[in-house]
Amino acid sequence: MRRSVFTNVGLLLLGLLISGVHKADSAAALTAGMGGLGQTQFFMILFLVLQSLLILYLLPHVRRQKLIQKALRGSEERFNAAATAISDALVAIDEQSLVVLFNPAAERLFGYSRDQMLGQPLDCLLPKRYRDRHREAVKDYFSGGASSRVFGSPLELPALCADGREIVVELSLSLLSDGDTRTVLASFRDISRRKADEEALRQSEERFRELADLLPQSVFEADLQGRVTFANRMALQFAGWSTEDLARQPSVMDLLSLEDRRRASSNIQRVLAGELLLNEEYTLQVSAESPPLTVVVAAAPIVRNEQVVGLRGIAVDVSERLAVEQLAQENSLKFKRLYQEYQALLDHIPDAITLYNPDLTVVRSNQGAARLLGLPVTELPGTHCSALWVGCSAAGEHCPVERCFRSGQVEQAFTKTDDGRSWHVRAFPVCNKDGERINVISLASDVTRQRQLEQEASRANHLASLGELAAGVAHEINNPINGIINYAQILADDGQIGEDNREVLRGITEEGERIANIVYNLLSFARDRQETKTPVRLGDVLSAALALTESQLRKDMILLDINVDPGLPLVNAHFQQLQQVILNIISNARYALNQRYPEGHEGKTFAICSEIVQDAGEARVMLVFHDGGTGIPAYQLPKILDPFYTTKPSGAGTGLGLSISHGIIEDHGGRLDIDSVEGCYTKVTIELPIAKGNELL
Template sequence: MAMSFRTARNSGLMILLLIIFAESIFSYVTIAQNSRRLNQIITIDDPKLRRWHDIAEIVAEAKHRLYEFQAGKREVVAPVDLLINRALAEVKSIRALATDENEIASIDVIEQTAKKLKQAIYAYEVEVRHGYRGGASAKEMEEIATKTADRIAQLSREGAAYVSKRIEDEKRAILEVSSFSKKTLGGVLALAVIATVVNAVFMAKALARPIKELLAGTQRLASGDLGHRVIVESEDDIGQLARSFNAMAEELRRSQHELLTAKAYTDNIIKSMTNSLVVVDQEFIIKTVNLATCDLLGYSEHELIGSPLTMIFADGRIEAAGLDRVKAKGFANHIETVYLAKDGARIRVLFSGSMVRGDQEDSQDIVCVAQDVTMQAEAMRAGHLASLGEMAAGVAHEINNPINSIINFAQIMLDDAAAGQPATPEMLTRIIKEGDRVAGIVSSLLSFAREGEKVKKPVRVSEVLDETLALVEAQLRKDGMDLHVEIPAALPLITAHFQQIQQVFLNIINNARYALNKRFPSADPGKSLRIGAKEVWIEEIHFLETFFLDQGTGIPAEVIDKVINPFFSTKPTGRGTGLGLAISHGIVTDHQGKLIIESKEGHYTRVRVLLPIEATQKP
């Protein structure tokens, strides 16, 4: 019966574990024996050996003192007595470490001999002090002391030799055990290698067939057959691997379906885009276009793909599109340029480009998006006309008052003329004043209504605001609103389109008027609109900020991010087009500015219009 991979693996591991266990036990016993012997040498034998040598040196010193005493240099009893006491102390230390009977017997002999040596030295000194230095008795005592000292020295050397031999025996035993351990370890290692090789052969045989099946399955997956599955026949690791393979194949199939669905969804989005989208490579060769591009330019997709990007730009306009900036910085936004249609028509577009990763890992493509600004101009014109319509009633009322005054003054003059009275200068002056008033209103209305030049010029915000308020101030007063305008005289100029900025201001004021009238249907101290301007720096850019703060109904937090969307309005049906703020946002963005709306429902709305100041005007 064929052995499974798990069985072969577990059997091999069990054998190796047994070998390792046996080797561990043997190593433990060996190490324990060697440790015991080393401990014997370090803690007992080495200290005893040093002490035996110390005893021999002490006895030699005692003999030297005896010789000096013979020469008459110094006394002998006290120094030698101290030396012998030191020797006896060393002997006592050796006795505490001794375990061998022969060694203990030698220690007993040394102690007895040391006592004899002390007695002989004492007797020798007495003989000498009584004047018998050269006598026979003194010489006998001297000889006894010398022989006794030599005996102690000999016993010390014998003790040292005995301990040295024991140390050598212990070292030899340690070396023999270590040599045997090496041989045993080598044999065990060889046995482990053999067992490993045998186990590897069985494992390879048990692993080869399922691995081949998995390899074949992988190749089928790589070829695109995501429906292929590997047959699972075991519960071991290979079986788990096969199940994981099948799960991976299923996940790949599901991911492929999701990717295809996502690609189709993305393609539909691109096809549904109203703006032109063109993807080019680093050489500006067109790789992808959407349907809006084909409709805008009149080319088919086949005609555009593979063609140079210069094909769709009017002469010399591709340089103005900022593609070099896209390569350098990764993006370029809102650049006005001109596309060239197939029929030769020139189409003004707002161009943006950005870098994206290409279909090759180390390549990058450029996505070019262009918006036909003709449609935007029409939307702005529609908003312009809507603003004119909203102003009509107020302007008519504003003109009606001075005209009625002129008619009344003229009627008085006619009556005076019929009565034979001449016209007074005061009456004529008042008629001229009211006429100038009408002329000023009409001039402001005409200035807002006419298209004006397309180019941006240096303008003063205070002048734009004055022209705007000339059209709506009468309506604000009629509605009972308090208007507070705080515009510093020394503000720098901005480069802008006068009528477009005027339309932005007018849209914001009309929205504020609507919110105030909704919250305060009649006159109220809180029914106020505050307008101001100041210089600010945001992200190292110098802006001129014009703000409009009203105490109206405010904007709900859940829709404040939607108010700049085209056709979105919080007003009832028929009261607003939903284009005012959308057009205003487009105009401010076209001026490289920012439109910021802050509001708290039921309390206030603050609209901030930030327009960049020319770099040459920076302080």
């Protein structure tokens, strides 16, 4: 109220003062009314009153203006502080596009100082190719011809730094108005790294897609609802989808068979719960026309910001693999059956088949090798051949397996082992794809019987020749022998001959008859004639032979050791032929003992013993002759029964004795064996079958 009164009074006095200056009458009247003050005093008082009233009037406005200025300064300080502290670059321009604000962040971003930029046009922060467009846009805007759509929406554009570098910034514009004054505030944010990261991410995603398209497997991604959001080329081809189909985000359930969908839904929930899914098999029905496919799927959750947002998986078509596995299984069964047949075939081959390593150790062998070697087949692998073929006569450089490894050719050899068996060994190389010899297959056949048959055939050939010779010799020998026998008989019949001479003549007659009988037997054996056999005792035959040789044995100081059972069973034989066999054996033993011991010696012994043995259920009588003479070398033993083969020096033997003896014993259904060690002994064994009931008649 007081302010209003003062205001009204002041205005009244001011009006009077103004009108009084021009009108003296009014002033004089007012002076007379106020007690006769002078005009000058009146105007002074009036001025003072007006001054006071003016002060009273203006004082509130001054106070209000100070408050506004103070608030403005505070606002500016807060704005400047905020502009200084903010991380974004702030640049303000006036209507002339001159910079009126350039905060520290802008200094750091563009490399210009605040002093350098204040009052400068904004386009110095833009590349030259954008400056003209910028000037036109600013001019158009401030002239009111452009819309304000650029305000409030961030823009991405290049900016130019003080050092000439171009960076990518995100620009946000704000319009500041103060009455008729307009200012544009620009906020710059450096997004170069973000753009580089986005470009790197884009390139990474592009590489991922390219790599995924190169994979032979189907790679896919799905969201939380099971909709496919990504599929590589193989997956699209596999599912029969186009890129347009993929854009519609089809469901993986659409491809599954009805019986697999429930299991697939459960597995998807397991993966979205964070579980890793491996090797799940599904049947896909892509279309009604195509056959169902079998796939194996592996899936893992997609985690972003610690949240599962979907799943990523790989699907492999295993239909062909399953078919191959089925075929492989069938082939495996077929191979197993063929292997069993092959193994059975090998195991039933009587020969020894052995696969050797280069170090001559056994890799594997058949049952035939195990039977022939007398070892379990499981013990043969890893065994060295020398441990299997003890005393092999074809060892070292003569070994066909070693020669086969060296030459790469098929090698063979005939060999003997310590057990007396003969072997025909053939070796075949086994090479790899480079032609290198990695193994050798040995095929060893027991040819002991075959060799015996060959030797017997050879002896038969020799005996055939002997028969032809004996046929001519027999006549030449028989004629003088008959003359000797007849002359001796004539002299024996002469009554004038004394008893002693008569005894000598009888001996000449008997020996002549024996010679004639031997020639006859030789001729008969060579011609393979059947002789009439009668039951005889081997003891009697031995006694008859010793009667002819005992005196010579005593003369040579050979110690006889006779241990023959006088009650031996009878054998069906030709007495003189058996006597000839025993005489040949005694003659050979006497020669061997005299060669080793020219004089008497305790080791100069000749033992003869008998025994009854069983052979294949048949009873046999066996005579064994054992001498401690020189023995026979091992390499000569295989040939000792060959006709005309002798171990004696030239002129000391014909090589027919043992050959004829062997033929005689075989003709009697028996067997003659010779065992000898050079320098130690020789043992000759004769086996003859015991005469049966009908043979005793």
